[in-house]
Amino acid sequence: MGEKxxxxxxxxxxxxxxxxxxxxxGSMRLQYPPNVRVIKLLCTxxxxxxxxxxxxxxxxxxxxxxxxxxxxxxFLEGNLRAKERxxxxxxxxxxxxxxxxxxxxxxxxxxxxxxxxxAVKLMTRRAHELGPNPLGRKKxxxxxxxxxxxxx
Amino acid sequence: MIVAERKPFxxxxxxxxxxxxxxxxxxxxxxxxxxxxxxxxxxxxAAQLDMAATLGDxxxxxxVGCVERQCDREFLEELGPQxxxxxxxxxxxxxxxxxxxxxxxxxxxxxxxxxxxxxxxxEDVGVWTERCxxxxxCVLSITGGVCPIALCPKGMLxxxxxxxxxxxxxTDRERDCAWSVIYRRLENTGxxxxxxxxxxxxxxxxxxxxxxxxxxxxxxxxxxx
Numbered sequence: 001m002g003e004k005x006x007x008x009x010x011x012x013x014x015x016x017x018x019x020x021x022x023x024x025x026g027s028m029r030l031q032y033p034p035n036v037r038v039i040k041l042l043c044t045x046x047x048x049x050x051x052x053x054x055x056x057x058x059x060x061x062x063x064x065x066x067x068x069x070x071x072x073x074x075f076l077e078g079n080l081r082a083k084e085r086x087x088x089x090x091x092x093x094x095x096x097x098x099x100x101x102x103x104x105x106x107x108x109x110x111x112x113x114x115x116x117x118x119a120v121k122l123m124t125r126r127a128h129e130l131g132p133n134p135l136g137r138k139k140x141x142x143x144x145x146x147x148x149x150x151x152x
Numbered sequence: 153m154i155v156a157e158r159k160p161f162x163x164x165x166x167x168x169x170x171x172x173x174x175x176x177x178x179x180x181x182x183x184x185x186x187x188x189x190x191x192x193x194x195x196x197x198a199a200q201l202d203m204a205a206t207l208g209d210x211x212x213x214x215x216v217g218c219v220e221r222q223c224d225r226e227f228l229e230e231l232g233p234q235x236x237x238x239x240x241x242x243x244x245x246x247x248x249x250x251x252x253x254x255x256x257x258x259x260x261x262x263x264x265x266x267x268x269x270x271x272x273x274x275e276d277v278g279v280w281t282e283r284c285x286x287x288x289x290c291v292l293s294i295t296g297g298v299c300p301i302a303l304c305p306k307g308m309l310x311x312x313x314x315x316x317x318x319x320x321x322x323t324d325r326e327r328d329c330a331w332s333v334i335y336r337r338l339e340n341t342g343x344x345x346x347x348x349x350x351x352x353x354x355x356x357x358x359x360x361x362x363x364x365x366x367x368x369x370x371x372x373x374x375x376x377x
Binding site for chain 1: 160161162165192195196199200201202203204206207208
């Protein structure tokens, strides 16, 4: 203990819009906190509630999902599906006592690099406000749910 | 199919609090279709319970099992090895499946993870509506395929009550009056004369626990007969 808290932020982002924006943020040399770990998806419609819960189980302090702007989804409504699922997952996190504020959905267009940088800053601030994910600081469990089998 | 909804998380968490190893048993038929008790939903519940236990400093382990149907003995047998390892089982099946699971494994506490709500249809993506009360005395041939028992809040059997207004029900202005729908359906199919038939009040004295045997299985033969 006593270590400086550096939040771990998981970002599940869509390749068509937000990932392009994040890429452009790099080209534009925009500064944003290095706490974010990006997982690129073909579409945020792939995001399942179980992925979000597993991310927190694995110790992520906050999780952000970011897809295309509403109406701009490459697959028409993947980002709308993700929006609904994130809203549902927030209630599940509230239920179990971790708090839904640790999870947030964003819609960032491919050309909107500054918005991506702002979103990461926002979530980093929130991670500092909320403090570390208590699950990440507990001892590893003897056994885990066999969710790997579910994914197979 | 049978439709169910998940119980509130706090209720499930409280029911499991005294057990160390808990199996969440999903059912792959009706409750999987209504996105309540299938393998994926069982995984979500197990992950939620696991995190809540960690947060509460409780030493609990949650695992997931799934069978095709919990209302068939053959399928329930598959859960045997997992149940042998568990201190308790949360069944995500309908009320029938939960009871059959508890009967098949009488030495293990079986808890319910869902509230069974009704027999219904998939009206739209993610929307299910009730269509049948399994009253054992079907009047659908007379009422144009619209059930007045399931769809009329008052269960009126011979025409609408006085509360219908512009084809809507007095209990809910969004709800169609079942008897208006029945009238239109019979009119469309040229069977308005059906309305003259008087449907007698249901005799509820025979509503004992149901049991049904297929005629071809009335007699059981032994191997050497």
